[in-house]
Amino acid sequence: MGSLVTSEWFRLVLGLVIVLAFSQLNALFLVWLERKVAGHIQLRIGPKEVGPFGLLQTIVDGLKLVGKELITPRSADSRLFPIAPVLVFMPVLVGFLVLPFAPNLIIRDMNVGVLLIFAFSAFTVLAILAGGWASNNKYALLGAIRSVAQNVAYEIPLLLAVLSVVLMVNSFQFSEIVKGQERVWFFLIQPVAALIYLICATAETNRAPFDIPEAESELVAGFHTEFSGMRFGLFFLAEYTNMFIVSAVATSLFFGGWHGPFGLDLGVPGIVWFLAKTYVLIFVIMWVRWTFPRLRFDQLMNLSWKFMIPLSLANLVVTAIVLKLV
Amino acid sequence: MGYWKEIVEGGWSLVEGMRVTVRRLCRPVVTVQYPRKQLNLSPAYRGHIEFKRFPDTGTHKCIACGACQRACPSHVIKVQGVKAHLNSAKTATHYFIDFSRCSLCGLCVETCPTKTLQYSREYELEGESRLDSIVDLMARLEQRNS
Amino acid sequence: MPKPITPPAVDRVYTLNLGPQHPSTHGVLRVLLDLDGEFIVKADPVLGYGHRGHEKMGENRTYKQFMPNTSRMDYLSGLLYNHGFALAVEKFAGIEVPLRAKYIRTICAELNRISSHLLWFGTYVMDLGGFTPFLYAFDDRENILDILDRVSGSRLTYSYCRFGGVCRDVDDTFLEMTRAFIGRLRSRFPDYHNLVTKNIIFIHRTRNVGVIHPEQARQFGVTGPNLRACGIPFDMRKVEPYEIYDQFDFEIPVGTNGDALDRYNVRLEEMEQSCRIIEQALDRMPKGGPYLNKSVSFRLAPPKGELYFAFESARGLTAYYLVSDGSPYPYRCHIRVPSFSNLHVLTDVFCGTMVADAISILGSIDVVIPEIDR
Numbered sequence: 001m002g003s004l005v006t007s008e009w010f011r012l013v014l015g016l017v018i019v020l021a022f023s024q025l026n027a028l029f030l031v032w033l034e035r036k037v038a039g040h041i042q043l044r045i046g047p048k049e050v051g052p053f054g055l056l057q058t059i060v061d062g063l064k065l066v067g068k069e070l071i072t073p074r075s076a077d078s079r080l081f082p083i084a085p086v087l088v089f090m091p092v093l094v095g096f097l098v099l100p101f102a103p104n105l106i107i108r109d110m111n112v113g114v115l116l117i118f119a120f121s122a123f124t125v126l127a128i129l130a131g132g133w134a135s136n137n138k139y140a141l142l143g144a145i146r147s148v149a150q151n152v153a154y155e156i157p158l159l160l161a162v163l164s165v166v167l168m169v170n171s172f173q174f175s176e177i178v179k180g181q182e183r184v185w186f187f188l189i190q191p192v193a194a195l196i197y198l199i200c201a202t203a204e205t206n207r208a209p210f211d212i213p214e215a216e217s218e219l220v221a222g223f224h225t226e227f228s229g230m231r232f233g234l235f236f237l238a239e240y241t242n243m244f245i246v247s248a249v250a251t252s253l254f255f256g257g258w259h260g261p262f263g264l265d266l267g268v269p270g271i272v273w274f275l276a277k278t279y280v281l282i283f284v285i286m287w288v289r290w291t292f293p294r295l296r297f298d299q300l301m302n303l304s305w306k307f308m309i310p311l312s313l314a315n316l317v318v319t320a321i322v323l324k325l326v
Numbered sequence: 327m328g329y330w331k332e333i334v335e336g337g338w339s340l341v342e343g344m345r346v347t348v349r350r351l352c353r354p355v356v357t358v359q360y361p362r363k364q365l366n367l368s369p370a371y372r373g374h375i376e377f378k379r380f381p382d383t384g385t386h387k388c389i390a391c392g393a394c395q396r397a398c399p400s401h402v403i404k405v406q407g408v409k410a411h412l413n414s415a416k417t418a419t420h421y422f423i424d425f426s427r428c429s430l431c432g433l434c435v436e437t438c439p440t441k442t443l444q445y446s447r448e449y450e451l452e453g454e455s456r457l458d459s460i461v462d463l464m465a466r467l468e469q470r471n472s
Numbered sequence: 473m474p475k476p477i478t479p480p481a482v483d484r485v486y487t488l489n490l491g492p493q494h495p496s497t498h499g500v501l502r503v504l505l506d507l508d509g510e511f512i513v514k515a516d517p518v519l520g521y522g523h524r525g526h527e528k529m530g531e532n533r534t535y536k537q538f539m540p541n542t543s544r545m546d547y548l549s550g551l552l553y554n555h556g557f558a559l560a561v562e563k564f565a566g567i568e569v570p571l572r573a574k575y576i577r578t579i580c581a582e583l584n585r586i587s588s589h590l591l592w593f594g595t596y597v598m599d600l601g602g603f604t605p606f607l608y609a610f611d612d613r614e615n616i617l618d619i620l621d622r623v624s625g626s627r628l629t630y631s632y633c634r635f636g637g638v639c640r641d642v643d644d645t646f647l648e649m650t651r652a653f654i655g656r657l658r659s660r661f662p663d664y665h666n667l668v669t670k671n672i673i674f675i676h677r678t679r680n681v682g683v684i685h686p687e688q689a690r691q692f693g694v695t696g697p698n699l700r701a702c703g704i705p706f707d708m709r710k711v712e713p714y715e716i717y718d719q720f721d722f723e724i725p726v727g728t729n730g731d732a733l734d735r736y737n738v739r740l741e742e743m744e745q746s747c748r749i750i751e752q753a754l755d756r757m758p759k760g761g762p763y764l765n766k767s768v769s770f771r772l773a774p775p776k777g778e779l780y781f782a783f784e785s786a787r788g789l790t791a792y793y794l795v796s797d798g799s800p801y802p803y804r805c806h807i808r809v810p811s812f813s814n815l816h817v818l819t820d821v822f823c824g825t826m827v828a829d830a831i832s833i834l835g836s837i838d839v840v841i842p843e844i845d846r
Contacts, residue, residue, distance in 0.1 A: 294601025336672030
């Protein structure tokens with residue numbers, strides 16, 4: 001019995017169950033938070049009727065989505081169409097496996113953790129393309145195509161920014177990277193990389209002002225125009241879980257993970273530091289969304305290819321040279 | 327040089343925008359939570375029409391002349407009256423409006439020779455069929471009297 | 473003139489049906505877009521989904537009975553339409569208007585113009601993907617609606633003007649509220665500029681987007697802020713002053729390029745000019761006196777003949793064309809609406825732009841579809 005509890009398999013299964021529960025609840029909480037933030041920025045209240053401060057509103061909304069009919073358009077690809085929402089949600093879950101919540105709270109501390117997360121987050125775009133293509137709808141197709149172009153353009157500066165951090169630590173392992181920030185958080189040493197990462201992460205998760213794949217005033221709802229009920233719900237939850245993951249990765253790469261500022265822990269457990277910083281970053285992403293208009297598609301590409309990629313490349317080169325010299 | 331200037335100025339403009347929204351975030355909300363709190367109606371508010379009750383007679387002064395009926399652009403009003411005896415003035419016995427077609431222009435109130443029509447203060451109207459939008463002004467007046 | 477784009481291979485072009493149900497066509501407009509990738513090759517607006525036959529209704533109603541219809545054509549500037557119709561019939565039938573009524577009508581009309589522009593500001597930024605300015609603009613607009621609600625009893629379709637005046641006198645609270653509102657609106661402009669006007673994303677979405685050439689504007693009969701953005705200072709309030717507009721000191725803001733950014737700036741500046749008009753009117757308004765010429769009969773019958781009366785609504789030159797055969801019913805009642813001409817310039821302007829630009833241009837033109845379909 002003892003061997004079962006300590007065995008690697010048990011650890012994995014337990015981890016998955018916790019991840020599933022946490023990611024769902026977290027996504028529901030984030031939806032609520034987004035609506036509250038949006039409300040108060042716009043001088044409204046936001047949800048308030050169901051539960052204290054409207055906290056249960058999103059759960060009720062989710063139940064409503066579960067109860068709705070799953071409509072498949074007649075001309076849609078009947079096999080690909082139902083798979084797309086599942087495809088979009090699965091890779092998101094994998095990300096949780098390597099996130100360093102606290103020194104002892106990593107489900108699987110792989111030595112290629114950083115790579116794994118970005119490899120799987122790139123998978124999301126496949127799901128979006130599948131969903132947009134399978135819907136057989138022009139708006140959805142346009143959204144899907146935009147999404148692919150956008151992801152290709154923004155993966156590059158994103159990874160280049162991450163690489164400059166990896167160069168400093170000489171490791172792809174999250175725990176090593178966080179340990180390297182015990183005294184000084186990396187965003188103080190690498191402000192350019194941190195900024196590029198945050199911008200690209202917003203674009204990667206299709207959040208405003210980079211939400212052109214779903215741009216509701218142009219493409220109705222973009223790639224998920226035709227999805228109804230919980231299929232739409234999965235796209236929705238995946239977006240918020242994705243947002244959590246990119247913020248968590250930003251926390252561990254640039255904002256010191258479970259460490260307090262400048263080595264001061266103030267007696268607060270590491271997981272609290274980690275979650276607090278992650279939610280602050282999520283708040284910033286929401287704040288940005290409710291402030292700015294949306295970019296145009298070609299401007300988005302220009303921003304990436306003409307500004308972000310050269311800048312992140314230069315940053316990487318400077319990092320490498322400085323590291324060599326020091 | 328324009329390239330860098332635009333990046334710096336553009337970046338600063340984004341910061342400025344975020345300052346505006348975060349300042350609003352800390353301000354109290356301006357919305358009124360309707361069913362729980364209600365705003366005061368404007369003194370000029372136009373609900374559907376109803377009879378005024380005059381203190382001297384204790385009732386309306388409608389003489390069923392039909393001016394409102396003719397003035398109404400949407401033919402909303404149906405009014406009927408009788409003469410109590412041969413030489414007496416006519417008084418209204420039935421006065422119905424179909425509020426679903428009313429555009430609240432106020433021509434009926436303005437044309438009324440005895441000024442017996444006024445706007446009601448009703449705004450929470452609901453019904454299950456079109457017939458529910460028919461208002462019986464006589465019945466309303468009696469309801470208010472009792 | 474914009475340079476013509478080379479026609480792409482026919483098999484690459486596909487049609488996108490933008491509307492009639494679409495988040496940013498503001499009502500039931502349908503635009504058939506022929507697309508090459510994301511670039512528009514041809515645009516064809518399809519109208520008539522909101523047709524209610526207002527012109528025909530006008531022939532079956534007395535002049536007074538047609539008044540509520542006028543505010544339902546362009547529901548965002550209903551009071552301006554009321555005002556215009558009252559002015560047209562007053563001119564037609566030779567009705568005297570008390571001075572106080574003229575001032576009240578001017579103040580309310582300009583308030584309505586501001587509210588229309590504020591709503592446009594909000595929805596336009598929303599079309600570009602920024603939600604929050606929409607709510608801020610509505611917050612301000614709500615103040616105007618409260619003021620107009622106080623005098624007219626309605627918040628959208630006012631039916632406030634009458635031939636020879638207005639249907640209800642204003643009180644001191646109205647004057648105070650209006651003054652307070654103007655101060656408030658001016659204090660809000662810096663926020664709008666910081667949030668939207670100076671925003672680099674917004675500038676990139678609007679600068680050199682949807683350029684209307686003055687010649688093009690003339691051909692299509694574009695009027696209002698869209699024409700003024702091309703640099704032509706054409707405003708009926710100045711060109712053929714009606715009511716008491718010749719007594720006020722205000723400017724006609726003009727643009728230079730005729731792009732979406734100019735149209736935006738012109739409208740924002742117009743709000744400021746409307747504030748100036750309202751302030752002057754509040755100062756000069758006679759304290760007492762009648763607010764309505766009560767001698768106008770219900771079955772008012774203008775003399776035989778025809779009348780064309782043009783005025784400036786929030787969207788441009790609007791005109792009533794009335795033909796009377798001497799009876800209380802107009803023989804013909806035609807309304808020239810600005811959105812119709814403004815919309816059709818899009819068939820030219822859309823070509824060669826992207827879908828996202830099309831939304832930006834459509835928003836910047838500020839069309840109200842029920843006004844076109846009427």
